[in-house]
Amino acid sequence: MDVSHILDNLNDDQRNAVTSEKQHLLVLAGAGSGKTRVLVHKIAWEVEALGRNPSSIMAVTFTNKAANEMRSRIEELLQSPMLDSWVGTFHGLSHKLLKRFHKEAGLSSGFTILDSDDQLRIVKRISKDLSLDEATWPARQSQWQINTWKDDGLRSKDVDEKGDFYTETVNKIYKEYEELCIRDDLVDFGELLLKSYEVLINSPSVKDFFQTRFQSILIDEFQDTNTIQYKWLREIASKKANVTAVGDDDQSIYGWRGAKVEHVNSFTDDYKNTEIVRLEQNYRSTNVILNAANALIDNNQDRLGKNLWTEKLEGEQIILYQAYNEQDEARFVADVLKDWMNKGGAYEETAVLYRSNAQSRALEEALLRVSIPYRIYGGLRFYERLEIKNAIAYLKIIFNNKDNPSFERSISNPTRGVGEKTLGKIRQAAKKFNISYIKASAKLIDEGSIGGRGGAGLKDYLEFIIGCKQFIEDNTLSELMELIIKESGLYAYHAKEAGEKGKTRTENLEELITATKNFEQSIKDEKTNVEIAESYLDVISLDSGDRQASEHDDAAQLMTMHSAKGLEFKLVLLTGLEESLFPHGRSMESASQLEEERRLCYVAITRAMEKLYITHAESRRLHGTDTFNPPSRFLREIPKELIDEIRPRAQTNIPYNRKGFNETKMEFEEEIGIALGQKVKHKKFGEGIVLNYEGSGDSARVQVNFDESGTKWLVMAYANLEKL
DNA sequence: ACCTTCTTTCTTTTT
DNA sequence: GAAAGAAGGT
Numbered sequence: 001m002d003v004s005h006i007l008d009n010l011n012d013d014q015r016n017a018v019t020s021e022k023q024h025l026l027v028l029a030g031a032g033s034g035k036t037r038v039l040v041h042k043i044a045w046e047v048e049a050l051g052r053n054p055s056s057i058m059a060v061t062f063t064n065k066a067a068n069e070m071r072s073r074i075e076e077l078l079q080s081p082m083l084d085s086w087v088g089t090f091h092g093l094s095h096k097l098l099k100r101f102h103k104e105a106g107l108s109s110g111f112t113i114l115d116s117d118d119q120l121r122i123v124k125r126i127s128k129d130l131s132l133d134e135a136t137w138p139a140r141q142s143q144w145q146i147n148t149w150k151d152d153g154l155r156s157k158d159v160d161e162k163g164d165f166y167t168e169t170v171n172k173i174y175k176e177y178e179e180l181c182i183r184d185d186l187v188d189f190g191e192l193l194l195k196s197y198e199v200l201i202n203s204p205s206v207k208d209f210f211q212t213r214f215q216s217i218l219i220d221e222f223q224d225t226n227t228i229q230y231k232w233l234r235e236i237a238s239k240k241a242n243v244t245a246v247g248d249d250d251q252s253i254y255g256w257r258g259a260k261v262e263h264v265n266s267f268t269d270d271y272k273n274t275e276i277v278r279l280e281q282n283y284r285s286t287n288v289i290l291n292a293a294n295a296l297i298d299n300n301q302d303r304l305g306k307n308l309w310t311e312k313l314e315g316e317q318i319i320l321y322q323a324y325n326e327q328d329e330a331r332f333v334a335d336v337l338k339d340w341m342n343k344g345g346a347y348e349e350t351a352v353l354y355r356s357n358a359q360s361r362a363l364e365e366a367l368l369r370v371s372i373p374y375r376i377y378g379g380l381r382f383y384e385r386l387e388i389k390n391a392i393a394y395l396k397i398i399f400n401n402k403d404n405p406s407f408e409r410s411i412s413n414p415t416r417g418v419g420e421k422t423l424g425k426i427r428q429a430a431k432k433f434n435i436s437y438i439k440a441s442a443k444l445i446d447e448g449s450i451g452g453r454g455g456a457g458l459k460d461y462l463e464f465i466i467g468c469k470q471f472i473e474d475n476t477l478s479e480l481m482e483l484i485i486k487e488s489g490l491y492a493y494h495a496k497e498a499g500e501k502g503k504t505r506t507e508n509l510e511e512l513i514t515a516t517k518n519f520e521q522s523i524k525d526e527k528t529n530v531e532i533a534e535s536y537l538d539v540i541s542l543d544s545g546d547r548q549a550s551e552h553d554d555a556a557q558l559m560t561m562h563s564a565k566g567l568e569f570k571l572v573l574l575t576g577l578e579e580s581l582f583p584h585g586r587s588m589e590s591a592s593q594l595e596e597e598r599r600l601c602y603v604a605i606t607r608a609m610e611k612l613y614i615t616h617a618e619s620r621r622l623h624g625t626d627t628f629n630p631p632s633r634f635l636r637e638i639p640k641e642l643i644d645e646i647r648p649r650a651q652t653n654i655p656y657n658r659k660g661f662n663e664t665k666m667e668f669e670e671e672i673g674i675a676l677g678q679k680v681k682h683k684k685f686g687e688g689i690v691l692n693y694e695g696s697g698d699s700a701r702v703q704v705n706f707d708e709s710g711t712k713w714l715v716m717a718y719a720n721l722e723k724l
Numbered sequence: 725a726c727c728t729t730c731t732t733t734c735t736t737t738t739t
Numbered sequence: 740g741a742a743a744g745a746a747g748g749t
Contacts, residue, residue, distance in 0.1 A: 063738065091739045115739085134745080189739045224738095257737065356735050415725060542739060562736050584735055600736080623734055624740035 003049040006041055006077065010034075017277040018042045019049075024274040026222075026267050027246040030308045031293070031606035032284030032568065035246055036066075039218055040073045042244060046216055047078060054078075056215040058086040058236070060093060062224055064543045066566070067092065070220070086214070090229050091189060092542055094196040097206075098187070104203040105195050107185060110400050110534075113541040114181075114188040117389070118405040119143060122186075126176045137169065145170045146177060150190030151258040153197065153228045183434075184404050193228045200235040211238030222247030222267070226258035234270065243271055249304050250297050253562060253600045255592070264304065282308045284568050284609050286315020292612070292638045293605045299637050300595045308606075316611055317644040320635065323617040326359070326576075330366030333573050336613055337372050337556050340571050347373055349570040351557040353604050355582040358622075359575065360558055367556065377559035382545030387494050387505040388512055392540070394484045397438065398468045399534055404430070407437040414493030416457035422450060438465070464488060477533045478516040485509050561604040572608035577616040578629035601634045614643075679724040687724065 029035035124139040222245040323329035393409035430440035494505040583597035
């Protein structure tokens with residue numbers, strides 16, 4: 001077979017990686033060096049040149065998005081569908097393993113996957129039952145600790161308490177939580193990995209199944225693997241299997257959630273006979289941008305070492321703008337974007353990046369003001385929204401009697417007179433007879449031990465669920481979804497919520513019906529309605545959908561630096577480069593955390609293809625107070641000759657960082673004659689108090705909080721304010 | 725069950 | 740300063 005098309009259009013290093021004949025391969029792939037390309041072509045190479053069956057190849061990623069993209073790119077290259085292939089996320093593949101070998105895992109075939117919300121609620125309940133005070137034992141923290149233990153492969157019995165009171169107490173919660181999960185057939189995200197790892201360890205036949213089947217295993221974003229994922233991989237791969245790990249130690253930005261870069265180092269120890277290939281040619285950015293990134297990351301100590309280079313042009317200088325405050329910064333961002341557009345660019349080629357989500361607000365306001373379309377990443381994803389979770393809870397309880405978390409959620413949304421008291425009785429009975437909540441409630445109703453409002457509500461609820469179970473036999477999933485939303489009272493319940501909220505919620509519920517319709521249509525094989533519904537639940541349990549709030553055809557992208565990883569834009573604006581914001585104040589205590597911040601900065605810089613802007617503000621309103629932070633240390637780590645510094649109008653002749661913010665304020669007061677807190681009167685708006693001001697000369701503006709009409713920005717030259 | 729008031733927290737996020 | 744969560748009252 002002619003396989004040259006797989007190797008064409010690859011550079012030497014990429015080709016070496018794809019055709020490597022050593023047993024194992026470690027690809028250190030710099031930003032923009034064609035990492036996914038190598039992975040995709042390597043799989044195609046194994047299929048076409050080595051004649052392997054696609055089903056003998058496993059490819060692991062971290063996100064569903066990455067998995068889907070990889071799959072479709074492979075299929076495109078091979079011109080054939082990847083049937084029965086194990087291309088997916090760590091969690092998705094673990095889920096598949098556990099479903100297949102649920103008996104070995106001690107689970108029933110239809111076990112429930114717990115999302116972090118459900119998990120938190122359970123941890124809260126347990127803390128309460130253990131009479132732990134919420135203030136000293138925040139459920140969130142206990143949940144985080146439990147997940148950290150699971151990510152490290154530790155069961156409650158494995159935790160070393162060291163006589164430490166904190167550890168002892170949280171481990172008590174962990175133990176209860178473990179027991180509850182076993183009793184109720186619940187599996188959280190960390191558990192998917194931990195449990196499947198244990199199955200591999202304890203059941204030779206399962207291990208044999210995987211080790212015989214998979215000749216080749218490839219892992220993407222290897223620097224992001226945590227302990228349990230690495231252990232899992234060690235068990236899946238037989239001694240004879242080929243293991244390929246692709247990653248970039250310089251782009252490790254998830255240490256705070258358990259990822260261990262060290263796995264990149266230990267790989268060559270654990271997998272002897274490994275070829276290491278470095279991909280250093282960058283196809284994305286100009287020289288200026290790459291040089292800045294290289295210089296910055298050079299300040300980190302523990303690196304495997306890599307220097308990106310490009311054949312691209314030198315490119316334009318990085319523009320550094322020192323803003324007066326965050327609003328000035330936002331206005332500058334808007335100006336730059338407008339300018340990009342006016343010079344023939346498209347908004348969708350641009351991105352505005354920031355360290356924390358709170359920074360997005362000022363930016364949004366500025367973009368809104370000058371009508372620049374934008375798309376913001378952040379906030380809740382579709383299946384994480386309250387109204388959606390409520391509706392899905394019904395679907396889940398219909399198909400799985402044992403799903404207690406979904407029972408609790410659906411019985412109380414909408415409220416139907418079944419409150420904490422009745423629920424307590426149900427929980428008690430369920431525990432006593434070792435049955436599910438729904439069975440326990442049916443039992444209690446039959447016995448007549450629940451009367452009044454609670455009893456009536458419960459009865460209606462149970463009848464509704466039974467009705468739904470019959471309904472799905474002869475109707476489709478989307479019809480059932482519609483029935484649930486309309487007939488359970490959920491739609492009316494959310495519709496009566498105040499203002500915009502009610503409207504968006506009901507719109508989302510409508511959208512959910514559409515989503516189920518689309519899902520039905522995407523199913524090609526012969527399946528019963530019940531099977532379709534069950535596979536729908538499987539898919540959404542591990543994929544919560546899109547993170548975008550507003551859609552727009554041509555829009556500037558606003559997102560955190562973390563979420564920008566893996567993306568690229570012609571124009572990038574990096575905002576808020578101030579000490580304690582970025583690097584973040586909480587990351588400045590330890591050297592390793594600081595290095596992670598620097599890697600984040602490296603990731604952010606390397607998103608830019610053509611033009612990079614960096615901004616920082618002298619003053620910024622954070623948590624309700626003005627903060628004055630010096631420019632980020634990362635700015636000093638970028639060579640001066642790559643930067644072109646421009647300053648705001650307000651202080652054109654003030655030397656960089658020589659004059660503090662307070663002096664600038666004084667200047668304003670002298671020039672305009674208005675101080676903070678000054679009472680003023682406006683012809684139309686009445687009396688108010690000066691909150692803020694900015695700019696100078698004709699563009700000077702003040703922010704006034706008017707007693708009658710609220711807060712407004714006014715241009716001094718036109719406002720005609722009268723001092724009181 | 726719902727509404728109001730007080731208190732707390734404020735990094736990043738996938739599954 | 741705002742949002743979310745808890746506590747307390749009706």
